[in-house]
Amino acid sequence: MASTHRRSRLDRRRSLWPFVVPSALIIISVQIYPLAYALYLSFTDFYLGAASSNFIGLQNYVSLLAQDRVWSALRVTLSLVVVSILIEFVLGLLLALALYKLVRGAKLFSTLMFVPYLITPVVAALFLRWVFASRWGLADALIASMNIFPPDWLGAPSWAFVTLVVADIWQFTPFIMLILFAGLQGINPSLLEAGRIDGASGARLVWHVILPALRPQILFVLAIRLMDAFRTFDSIYVLTGGGPGTATETMTLYTYMLAFKQLEVGRASAMGVLTLLVVTGLILMVISVVYRRDKGAF
């Protein structure tokens, strides 16, 4: 009796397999296969245009890690990611809290705030390039009108970095705001009232009651933004192209250079794998920080 029962359950499970196949095929062909192929390429000296390639083991990795340019790209990427996301998170949280307080018209406001996120990144970057173009851009015009000599936004290394941060903030703060706002709306109002009666108001209410309640949304938004920010290519490519020099060259930008300018696909693949490792490490860190106090309690 029990065995026939088990068999029928197995049969049932087997009969469900065909439903998984289409999506599994798609995932394998567009995600697993390219990833595995890139991993394979990273162990070869594949050069675009060369007739053949050889397995060279970890040589790509060894030579990449010996390059100052790689470490500089990692440094630029990390500082860009950390600075932008920190500012975006604080701004996004403040905006979400403000939206939460204003009830009427909040919907219209949040839609407007979302516009930069809806624009294609390249278009947004082109737009920003007009804003930050030296001497005749909108930013310079505004600053010059106040009789201040404007900085060279895209030409000076530190200002180029600032410009990239501003571009990222402008584009992605709305996303963080919207997710956190949605999270806020999911918080039981009596939880906030209990906090107010218990004596937490203003910043203390945010710190002790609201932020812990928003933990799933915070984790989600930070993980997504981390992955995205690490991959950012379009806006940097359009705004600074990694320059001046390699001052704003990120890991993705250097990967692009290796693959499509220098045609060293094997080495570029190794660079991609390194990026993947760094991102994975960072996300694990985010998870452990956000959930450090109660592991497994969602």
Add this chain to the structure above:
Amino acid sequence: MAFLELRKVAKRFGSHEVIPPLDLAIEKGEFVVFVGPSGCGKSTLMRLIAGLEPSSDGEIWIDGRDVTDVLPKDRDIAMVFQNYALYPDKSVYDNMAFGLRMRKTPAREVDERVRAAARVLGLDALLERRPAQLSGGQRQRVAVGRAMVREPKIFLFDEPLSNLDAHLRVHMRTELVRLHRQLGATMIYVTHDQVEAMTMGDRIVVLDHGRIRQAGAPLELFRRPANAFVAGFIGSPAMNMLPCVVEQHGTELRSGPVTIPVPPPLRAALKPWSGKAVLFGLRPQFVGLAAAPGSGTLRLTLDAVEHLGTETILIGLHEGRPFQVVVPTMVGISAGSSIFATLDAGRGHVFDAATGDLIAHGSDVDASVPESIAGLGHVS
């Protein structure tokens, strides 16, 4: 001066007046229950006292201090919410300690108070757990504990038992009453359940459309309702209301085909109402059954019969309104059958049909037991 005083307190949302100006005084140590149907303003009134809603008008005084414009945290009140509102990321201990820590209470005192409250509530073993790991009843006790450790001037309970199952509700009811006795604290309790109100409160405030319809001790409200609303709301099953016309200079009430003789003590009060429409209210417990029609008996065809074990509720219609009779458990009566109901008119109440205001109580409303069993005497 009372411990808590509401003076002409009113609440409007835009142009909608939820609570018209209202006065209420609550003494120290009282257990007061706000009861009424949903939307009657009882929760709003509690939130005004808590300071979670600003009042549109009037003053709120707690222990001799005007707190009308004082923040909730500075009113020295604690509140227990319907959904408990425990901080999900904090342990039971931290949930209870939070309010004290926010007030910068020394850590040792926090610990002492939390442990003392946990002992009283039987939460000792659960202090390290998180709310998600607790049952509904345990969460409720943590919510009560969080209020207790603060040692507030006033405890506010907003329908705290309505998320519990029936059995646990009865249990927590007695626990809260015991706690009130033990702490001697001033408590205000909001509920829509008149059984909770009757069993828990020293005093019940019946609200309807933001107005206090009557405030008084549970049995006083039961025996001497001030209007048809309170009469219908307090008591289960609800009081029967017979639409009547006063006839023969107040000596008879005619309700459809039935003529009810008015007991002599009521006649004087009804005399001026001769020819006018009134409601005659009589609790289902004070309706008897007769074998044959007589003067003042009501013929009822039963729509439903509810057997509760200890008693049976017979439900029929009279003049388009439900009419219920409570009889000791018996067999042989089922839906569809006809009965003759006799009315113990001396235990009835007469209300103005137009306004619902009281005209007169029957002369026997204070007798605690029906005469038929009073003769059995006390067993002590």
